[in-house]
């Protein structure tokens with residue numbers, strides 16, 4: 001422990017749950033060269049880089065089409081607009097997710113409904129889905145949260161039988177697998193975020209929809225571009241500006257080559273946590289036997305969470321909680337009639353979970369120092 005402490009006395013100022021600077025040091029040349037190429041190309045919007053990234057990322061997700069947009073929030077919103085949600089239509093998801101999964105339902109005219117989560121994975125409890133479906137249900141958004149896929153077989157069967165749409169929110173699960181199927185390949189349309197913290201992250205906002213459905217592809221390509229197919233002539237009565245830009249597409253194209261390695265690193269970091277923390281009082285993440293987790297975040301659980309986080313802060317270690325407040329209890333969503341007590345598992349878990357540092361360039365020395373510090377606090 002002292003050895004590790006001394007090792008870091010000089011260099012280690014702070015440990016955070018996420019950091020991109022070390023990774024950037026390695027990739028800076030490629031990033032700058034990609035930007036330079038775009039600047040010199042004469043095309044900044046909807047050019048060859050966007051097309052190539054859409055094609056390559058869709059292929060990576062075993063899908064036919066990719067539609068690059070501004071963010072996953074827009075990807076969700078535009079996909080639901082293209083499904084033609086009308087006031088009163090219900091969309092079922094989970095309350096343990098990022099707010100945009102749900103705010104996009106509201107923005108697209110829908111009414112959010114929630115299913116409680118499985119206490120072992122913190123993902124949708126698929127055994128409770130069918131009970132939540134009403135004659136107003138238009139679709140389901142499953143969220144492959146933290147890097148792990150929802151148990152999809154049952155969800156797919158229910159959505160097909162009930163003839164309702166299914167969207168995968170893969171914002172946190174690039175490259176994750178369910179029964180050997182890659183995240184994003186199991187629904188009508190899937191959305192991805194390339195926000196900087198994500199498994200495939202840029203240096204600003206970006207997102208994509210992937211789908212096998214040509215009609216959805218064609219519609220979304222217009223919706224993201226003022227309702228137009230060609231400049232200045234609109235064929236849809238609604239249209240937005242949500243275009244992935246050339247610079248981000250070029251940067252992400254470069255990073256896509258490294259994606260499988262990023263995931264390998266994340267899984268390695270997770271394995272070290274698993275082996276070094278298994279004897280502590282923390283509840284560690286559970287990777288279902290049919291899944292390949294891509295560990296966007298490494299989420300642990302402890303009854304004394306807030307105390308632990310405070311003590312770590314005093315040691316210059318800053319962790320994060322994804323997510324401290326279930327969405328159905330937030331004032332912004334009270335209009336839909338939810339109340340505390342509606343989703344007991346979600347509510348209990350939200351009080352106890354927190355995320356350990358996890359990013360590909362989080363090196364072994366830092367990780368061991370962090371683990372030792374955490375173990376001291378847990379004693």
Ligand SMILES: Cc1ncc(COP(=O)(O)O)c(C=O)c1O
Pocket residue numbers: 070071072073074097098100101143145169171172192193194195205206207
């Ligand atoms: C599960 C989930 N859905 C949607 C989003 C929204 O992504 P973006 O920031 O690209 O709009 C995020 C990002 O935080 C997310 O984690």
